[in-house]
Amino acid sequence: MHSPADVETSWPDAIHAHFRRIGVRQVGYVPDAGHSRLIALCRDDPQIVDVVLTTEEEGVGLVAGAALGGQRAALLMQSSGVGNCINMFSLLRNCGFGCIVLVTMRGEFGEFNPWQVPMGVITEDVLRLAGFLTYRVDTADAVDEIVGAGCDMAFNGNLQIAILLSQRLIGPKQWTR
Amino acid sequence: MLDRRDFVQQLLADRGDLLVVPGLGSATYDVAAAGDHPLNFYLWGAMGGTAMIALGLALARPDRRVVALPGDGDMLMGLGSLATIGVKQPKNLVVVVLDNAHYGETGMQPSHTEAGIDFAALALACRFRQARSVTRIEETAEVRKLLHSGEGPILINAKIKLDDVPRVLPLRDGHAIKERFIAALNAL
Numbered sequence: 001m002h003s004p005a006d007v008e009t010s011w012p013d014a015i016h017a018h019f020r021r022i023g024v025r026q027v028g029y030v031p032d033a034g035h036s037r038l039i040a041l042c043r044d045d046p047q048i049v050d051v052v053l054t055t056e057e058e059g060v061g062l063v064a065g066a067a068l069g070g071q072r073a074a075l076l077m078q079s080s081g082v083g084n085c086i087n088m089f090s091l092l093r094n095c096g097f098g099c100i101v102l103v104t105m106r107g108e109f110g111e112f113n114p115w116q117v118p119m120g121v122i123t124e125d126v127l128r129l130a131g132f133l134t135y136r137v138d139t140a141d142a143v144d145e146i147v148g149a150g151c152d153m154a155f156n157g158n159l160q161i162a163i164l165l166s167q168r169l170i171g172p173k174q175w176t177r
Numbered sequence: 178m179l180d181r182r183d184f185v186q187q188l189l190a191d192r193g194d195l196l197v198v199p200g201l202g203s204a205t206y207d208v209a210a211a212g213d214h215p216l217n218f219y220l221w222g223a224m225g226g227t228a229m230i231a232l233g234l235a236l237a238r239p240d241r242r243v244v245a246l247p248g249d250g251d252m253l254m255g256l257g258s259l260a261t262i263g264v265k266q267p268k269n270l271v272v273v274v275l276d277n278a279h280y281g282e283t284g285m286q287p288s289h290t291e292a293g294i295d296f297a298a299l300a301l302a303c304r305f306r307q308a309r310s311v312t313r314i315e316e317t318a319e320v321r322k323l324l325h326s327g328e329g330p331i332l333i334n335a336k337i338k339l340d341d342v343p344r345v346l347p348l349r350d351g352h353a354i355k356e357r358f359i360a361a362l363n364a365l
Contacts, residue, residue: 025237026233026236026237049236049265051232051236051261051264051265052261052264053257053261054257054258054260054261055257057225057226058226058229058255058257058258058261059229060223060226060229061223061226061227061228061229061230061232061233061255061258062229062230062232062233063233064223064226064230064233065198065229065230065231065232065233065234065235065236065237066233066234066236066237067233067355067359068196068218068230068233068234068237068355068358068359068362069233069234069235069236069237069238069241069362070237070238070359070362070363071233071236071237073233087222087223087224088223088225088226090222090223091222091223091226091230091351094221094222094351094352095351095352095354095355096351096352096355097355
C-alpha cells in the first residue's frame with residue numbers, strides 16, 4: 001500500500017496498473033514532463049510497445065491501427081497537443097474506435113508561461129466538441145478510480161475518453177535555470 | 178510514369194492475406210478499383226494519418242504484412258510519421274506513396290513533390306531499410322515482392338501519371354469498414 005505521501009508522486013503507477021489490467025499494448029506519446037514517470041513505466045514494460053510521436057495527431061492514427069490489429073492503445077499528451085489532433089479525432093468517431101487519452105494540463109493552476117494559457121483554457125471544450133467524454137482529476141488520490149473507470153468505458157464501450165490531469169495535481173512547471 | 182490503376186491492380190494481384198490501408202481520395206478509389214476486399218481499411222478522411230494507422234496495425238500484428246498507400250498530399254501532411262516509423266523499425270510495413278505531384282481531390286494544384294521534394298530520400302534519412310522511386314510498370318513485380326517479403330520499413334515512391342480516372346467508390350461507413358476488416362483478420 002502507498003502512504004499518502006507516496007500517492008502524491010506515484011499516481012502515474014496507478015495509471016500504468018490500469019493499462020496492465022485492461023490490456024493496453026501500445027502507448028503513443030510526445031515527451032512531456034508531467035508524464036515522465038508514466039512514460040518511463042511504459043517504456044520499461046515488456047507488454048507495452050511505446051511509440052514516441054513527432055506530433056500528437058500521429059497517435060490518433062496509431063490507436064486506430066492498433067485496434068484494427070486487435071490491440072488496445074492509449075495516448076499521453078499535454079493539453080497543447082489536444083489542439084494538434086482535432087481533425088484526426090474524426091477517425092475515432094467515424095469508426096467507433098475506443099480510446100483513452102491522458103492529458104496533462106498546462107495553462108491553468110500556477111502556470112508560469114502565458115503562451116500555454118489560450119490552449120489550456122479551451123482543452124476540455126475542444127475534447128467534448130470532438131466527441132470525447134472528459135473527466136478531470138485534481139488530486140492524486142482520485143487518479144486510480146477515475147482512470148480505472150475511463151479505461152473501462154473506452155475499451156468495453158468503444159468510447160473516446162479523455163482524463164484531464166490538472167496542473168494542480170502535476171505541479172506547475174519548475175523553472176530552475 | 179505509371180498508370181495508377183494498372184500499377185495498383187498489379188501490385189495487389191494475388192494479394193493473399195496482405196493488410197491494405199489506402200489513403201483518402203484517389204488512393205482509396207484505386208484500391209477499390211483493384212477489387213474490393215475485407216482486408217482493405219478504406220480511408221475517406223484522416224488526411225496525414227494513413228502511414229500511422231498502418232504502423233499501429235503492423236505493430237499489433239507482426240505476423241502479417243501491412244501496406245500503406247497514401248497519396249503524395251497525404252504523405253506530405255504526415256511527414257513526421259516517417260521519423261516515427263523509423264524509430265520503431267517495423268519489419269512488416271511497406272509504404273507505397275501514389276505520387277502524381279498534385280492534389281487530385283481539390284482541383285489538381287501542384288504538390289511539393291512537383292518541386293522536387295523526394296519521399297525516397299526522406300525515408301532513407303528516417304532510417305527506412307529501403308526506399309526508392311519507381312516510374313515504369315515493369316518494376317511493379319519487384320515492388321510486389323517487397324510487399325510480401327521485403328524487410329521493412331520500406332518506402333516506394335510510385336511516380337504516377339496525372340490522369341483523371343473514374344472514381345470507384347467503396348464502402349463509406351467507417352464502422353462497417355472497421356468491423357469487416359477486424360472480422361476478416363480474426364478469421365485468418
